[in-house]
Amino acid sequence: MARACVWIATTALALAVCTDNAGAAQRPKSSVSHTTMVQDWSTERIGFRSPMTPQKARARGLSQRWQRLSADPRYMLSLTDRLQAQFAIAAKPAPSSPKPPKPPKPPKPPHGGPKPPPSTPTVQDKHRDWSNVLEGGQDGEGGGGLAGVYPAKFSFDFTAPPDCVTDFVVYPTGAQGADSTGTSEMWSDDFTGDPVEGQYVRLGLGFRQVNLVASNTLNTDANFQITGNNATNAVNLIAAVNRWEGQTVSVRTASVGPRT
Amino acid sequence: MTIQLDTTGNLAGAIFTENISASVWSPADIHGAGVPGQPTIVAFNQLYNTQCGGTRANP
Helix, strand or coil: HHHHHHHHHHHHHHHHHHHHHHHHHHCCCCCCCCCCCCCCCCCHHHCCHHHHHHHHHHHHCCCCHHHHCCCCCCHHHHHHHHHHHHHHHHHCCCCCCCCCCCCCCCCCCCCCCCCCCCCCCHHHHHHHCHHHHHCCCCCCCCCCCCCCCCCEEEEECCCCCCCCCCEEEEEECCCEEEEEEEEEEEEECEEEEEEEEEEEECCHHHCEEEEEEEEECCCCCCCEECCCCCHHHHHHHHHHHHHHHHHCCCCCECCCCCCC | CEEEEEECCCCCCCCCCCCCCCCCCCEEEEEEEEEEEEEEEEECEEEEEECCCCCCCCC
């Protein structure tokens, strides 16, 4: 913290000195003076390799030279950039993980060709990525991801504004798929007589729910017919259950046979 | 006869109910037990926290 304060104070001092020198040459009539700070991409082409703070220049006996250079806004810009960069390094916490590899440098333009604009500086932010939502992993690195694989966002109408209800994203887990194992919940019994017409077996939840209703005449759709024979009653009910499996989904098999 | 769920384990909620006369049919609920599987993809909806129906960031 103390180190950060030193840098802030140094930057402020450097700018203050710059204001004095540049302002002395062309002091405006107003009581308030301003010194412009030129900062565009062309400024970076005329840089100063090692801009010094006034304290450092004084310690080296270069105060007069510093006074002269500080009149150049580009010198002060270089100094400010350098101090800010050092401040950023000082303020950055100690890395807990190894540094990521540096990105490859862009190819140089042919000699004499037009100079490309400077690239946008990369901001080293807190490490986070989409795989964090998958949890798992170590140190918050998240679950598995695969090279070249990224989440997809689906929108049912890409010309419409984002929709809270229907838009969704899909993430690959990067893990081998596996079926669940074990046994399923089931209900088992045999008829000991005829059900009363209108009595029902209800399967499923919510909008997938269906009532399979006992009927004296119908053995189709959501009805199962009452026949007077226990085994046939079971066959009819099971057939109705299987007819509606596509809606109830949860029912895998309905079988006729000995009681489990 | 047996009516069996598609997934292993016990499903939450009353997925199976009936009102058939107890003297005629009173099926026993046989619990399941299982280990969840491993999906290869997961999906999330409810993507927008506060700006439901807002403008796109990248039109």
